[in-house]
Amino acid sequence: MEEIRQFVVFKLGQEEYGVDIMQVNTIERMMPITRVPKAPDFVEGVINLRGEIIPVIDLKKRFGLASGEITPDTRIIIVMLDDLTVGMIVDSATEVVQLTQDSIEPPPSVAGNISSDFLEGIGKIGDRLLIILNLEKILKPGEVEARAAM
Amino acid sequence: MDSRYLNVFLEEATEHVENLNSNLLNLEKNPTQEVVEEIFRSAHTLKGMAGTMGFNKISELTHEMENLLHEIRNGRFLVTSSIVDILLECVDLIQKMLENISLEGSEGQIEITSSVDKLRKFLAGESELILKEPSEEDEAPFNEFEIRIMEEASRKNLKIWEVLIRLSDDCLLKSARAFLVFKALENLGDIIKTRPHVQDIEDEKFENEFYIYLVSPKSEKEILDAVNSVSEIKSVTVKEIKMNAEMNKTGESELSVSSQITFTSDKTGDKTKIKNTTKTLRVDIERLDNLMNLVSELIIIKTRLEEQDRTPEHVQKRREALEYLARITSSLHDAVMKVRMIPIENVFNRFPRVVRDLSKELKKQVNLIIEGAETELDRTIIDEIGDPLVHLIRNAMDHGIETPEERIKKGKPQEGTLKLKAYHDGNNVVIEVSDDGRGVDLEKVLEKAQNLNLVDKVQGKKLKENEILNFLFEPGFSTKEKVTDISGRGVGLDVVKTKIESLGGSVEVKTKKDEGTTFLIRLPLTLAIIQALMVELGKEKYAIPLSSIKEIVILQKEELRKVQNNEVILLRGNVIPILRLHQILDISAGESDEETLTVVIVKKGDKEVGLIVDNLLGEQEIVIKSLGNFLKNIKFIAGATILGNGQVALILDINALI
Numbered sequence: 001m002e003e004i005r006q007f008v009v010f011k012l013g014q015e016e017y018g019v020d021i022m023q024v025n026t027i028e029r030m031m032p033i034t035r036v037p038k039a040p041d042f043v044e045g046v047i048n049l050r051g052e053i054i055p056v057i058d059l060k061k062r063f064g065l066a067s068g069e070i071t072p073d074t075r076i077i078i079v080m081l082d083d084l085t086v087g088m089i090v091d092s093a094t095e096v097v098q099l100t101q102d103s104i105e106p107p108p109s110v111a112g113n114i115s116s117d118f119l120e121g122i123g124k125i126g127d128r129l130l131i132i133l134n135l136e137k138i139l140k141p142g143e144v145e146a147r148a149a150m
Numbered sequence: 151m152d153s154r155y156l157n158v159f160l161e162e163a164t165e166h167v168e169n170l171n172s173n174l175l176n177l178e179k180n181p182t183q184e185v186v187e188e189i190f191r192s193a194h195t196l197k198g199m200a201g202t203m204g205f206n207k208i209s210e211l212t213h214e215m216e217n218l219l220h221e222i223r224n225g226r227f228l229v230t231s232s233i234v235d236i237l238l239e240c241v242d243l244i245q246k247m248l249e250n251i252s253l254e255g256s257e258g259q260i261e262i263t264s265s266v267d268k269l270r271k272f273l274a275g276e277s278e279l280i281l282k283e284p285s286e287e288d289e290a291p292f293n294e295f296e297i298r299i300m301e302e303a304s305r306k307n308l309k310i311w312e313v314l315i316r317l318s319d320d321c322l323l324k325s326a327r328a329f330l331v332f333k334a335l336e337n338l339g340d341i342i343k344t345r346p347h348v349q350d351i352e353d354e355k356f357e358n359e360f361y362i363y364l365v366s367p368k369s370e371k372e373i374l375d376a377v378n379s380v381s382e383i384k385s386v387t388v389k390e391i392k393m394n395a396e397m398n399k400t401g402e403s404e405l406s407v408s409s410q411i412t413f414t415s416d417k418t419g420d421k422t423k424i425k426n427t428t429k430t431l432r433v434d435i436e437r438l439d440n441l442m443n444l445v446s447e448l449i450i451i452k453t454r455l456e457e458q459d460r461t462p463e464h465v466q467k468r469r470e471a472l473e474y475l476a477r478i479t480s481s482l483h484d485a486v487m488k489v490r491m492i493p494i495e496n497v498f499n500r501f502p503r504v505v506r507d508l509s510k511e512l513k514k515q516v517n518l519i520i521e522g523a524e525t526e527l528d529r530t531i532i533d534e535i536g537d538p539l540v541h542l543i544r545n546a547m548d549h550g551i552e553t554p555e556e557r558i559k560k561g562k563p564q565e566g567t568l569k570l571k572a573y574h575d576g577n578n579v580v581i582e583v584s585d586d587g588r589g590v591d592l593e594k595v596l597e598k599a600q601n602l603n604l605v606d607k608v609q610g611k612k613l614k615e616n617e618i619l620n621f622l623f624e625p626g627f628s629t630k631e632k633v634t635d636i637s638g639r640g641v642g643l644d645v646v647k648t649k650i651e652s653l654g655g656s657v658e659v660k661t662k663k664d665e666g667t668t669f670l671i672r673l674p675l676t677l678a679i680i681q682a683l684m685v686e687l688g689k690e691k692y693a694i695p696l697s698s699i700k701e702i703v704i705l706q707k708e709e710l711r712k713v714q715n716n717e718v719i720l721l722r723g724n725v726i727p728i729l730r731l732h733q734i735l736d737i738s739a740g741e742s743d744e745e746t747l748t749v750v751i752v753k754k755g756d757k758e759v760g761l762i763v764d765n766l767l768g769e770q771e772i773v774i775k776s777l778g779n780f781l782k783n784i785k786f787i788a789g790a791t792i793l794g795n796g797q798v799a800l801i802l803d804i805n806a807l808i
Binding site for chain 2: 032039048054139
């Protein structure tokens with residue numbers, strides 16, 4: 001029996017990205033964000049999510065891309081990784097897809113414009129390509145601090 | 151290993167260790183059978199738990215302890231302070247192993263063999279102590295332990311009976327008969343001793359007669375009848391034993407320990423209460439936090455309603471609803487607080503042990519008095535307050551209380567008194583640590599302060615007493631010439647002060663020469679909800695904890711001065727450095743061009759700093775929330791709170807700013 005995984009698909013610019021649905025808590029519309037001084041530049045700030053304070057990062061800035069405009073489609077995907085809960089700003093969240101493990105290929109050294117460190121692999125759905133994220137690398141404090149020091 | 155079980159194990163094991171500690175101390179001054187039983191049970195449970203979890207060292211060590219305790223229980227050994235010492239040493243080892251387990255999941259490289267050897271030596275009777283006091287049970291009929299029980303009994307007007315039982319010559323199952331006699335007598339009172347030893351009776355290692363020593367309120371006849379109800383008994387002799395001075399001799403010197411621990415509450419005269427393993431309700435802290443969240447939501451709604459109320463069309467009904475809501479929130483707040491509150495006893499319980507060990511080490515006699523141990527404080531504060539208190543206790547015993555000789559010379563009682571007292575005072579809890587020692591030598595402190603360049607000679611003369619005492623809290627300050635293991639390394643009081651201030655509290659000293667010193671610690675009841683001043687910087691709102699605000703001043707721009715490129719203001723003759731929060735917090739909107747400046751003067755210990763803000767938004771009760779793991783260690787920000795409109799405002803970390 002093939003292992004089937006589900007991914008939440010979202011867009012940054014024209015490219016489609018996927019994050020494992022097991023790591024996704026909720027998807028929220030844009031809301032007021034309080035800036036946190038002295039935080040790494042890709043940290044937009046914190047939001048009040050039903051009484052909880054959740055940090056929010058701009059995923060485009062995290063990848064070193066120019067940050068996009070906020071549109072009615074802009075979403076905050078709340079993801080959980082171990083003891084971290086973080087919101088990621090994306091241009092839009094579109095659908096949930098199923099992929100078998102063997103349709104995910106290891107990341108090429110350069111995928112689009114972002115470093116392959118952040119990727120788990122590339123998933124193929126027909127002729128669409130889904131860039132699957134490695135949240136571990138994106139969110140883990142060591143990474144964050146290293147960047148903050150830059 | 152399943153971490154759920156590990157946590158339960160650690161919590162329970164820690165409780166048993168605490169139990170062992172306090173009961174062992176109790177045992178030393180009050181060696182009754184019940185205390186021994188209690189200790190035995192704790193050790194036994196620990197052994198079982200550790201065994202199940204595969205922590206072999208703990209289980210081996212507790213096993214050896216159990217063996218020794220078993221012998222004590224059977225009256226083979228007297229409880230002496232050296233036995234208590236070795237048992238306490240073992241408890242310490244267990245505690246260390248438990249710490250290692252909680253940190254690394256294993257017991258770590260802790261050497262238990264020397265302690266195990268000591269325990270075994272005791273058992274084998276090789277120890278010096280045993281050699282000094284050969285267990286000549288038959289010649290000296292009662293050991294110290296039993297005499298204590300007997301004294302206790304005669305105080306309570308119970309009689310002590312010596313019952314001599316002779317079994318019939320043709321009795322087949324001697325031990326079974328003896329057992330029945332035991333049973334019958336146990337119904338009448340407590341059997342404190344048998345001759346020969348109960349174990350030997352059970353093993354039928356006796357001729358046809360044996361002695362039972364019974365503490366009982368019953369009469370001679372009732373005892374006779376009880377024994378005679380058992381068959382195959384040839385004769386019974388019952389004799390009352392009167393307590394006399396002769397019996398008191400055994401082992402007296404071994405038992406007097408230099409530190410006598412008294413709890414003020416135990417003067418009830420009756421049997422000293424033995425604390426059973428505390429029955430506590432374990433509440434997952436996450437659930438509590440959740441409850442806390444709910445309450446904070448409520449507070450937010452309350453604030454929101456209050457804001458609406460300011461609009462012109464206030465309706466009577468809405469106001470009533472608002473009052474109702476306010477009442478609910480505050481009582482809910484209280485209820486939740488209570489869940490988080492635990493008695494300070496949890497910390498104080500450690501101290502009899504600390505005092506005992508220190509008084510032995512320092513050869514000083516110290517009587518520790520604990521008052522108000524039932525005073526409750528927030529769990530988070532309880533967890534943090536232990537170390538600072540230990541420090542103050544060490545200080546008091548090392549610097550404060552004099553040696554017995556010195557005390558006698560001064561006409562003081564030979565035994566010093568160290569008092570720990572906790573009580574409520576408004577919204578605070580006050581903890582006092584006081585000793586009746588020599589007091590702080592103000593001149594010496596001043597001299598030392600001058601040597602450390604904290605103050606010059608001219609100014610020094612003008613200082614008031616409390617200003618001089620404040621030097622004690624300076625880093626690197628110690629007036630004790632000799633550096634000891636206990637205190638006097640010059641790290642200490644400043645750490646104590648910093649810790650207490652980080653908990654939102656304060657500490658002060660009072661002292662009188664040759665009468666003693668008192669450290670007064672004032673702590674907030676809780677850390678979760680605080681009063682804060684809301685300020686505006688550009689378009690952003692920040693909260694400043696009210697506890698760190700000294701005052702607010704409005705100044706003209708011209709009053710800002712520059713000293714070596716740093717901005718300062720002069721306030722009633724004091725120079726106060728100024729920080730521009732706009733720059734520190736990278737606020738994009740520029741500062742207002744108004745001619746007046748609003749400056750919030752904040753303090754950390756004796757240091758004061760002025761913060762320039764754009765607007766004051768007023769005082770508000772705020773619920774402190776963490777920024778979470780992702781953003782921990784963000785400089786200058788202590789946390790966040792949710793405002794009435796649902797937006798997040800950050801709380802400034804004043805300690806980091808100054």
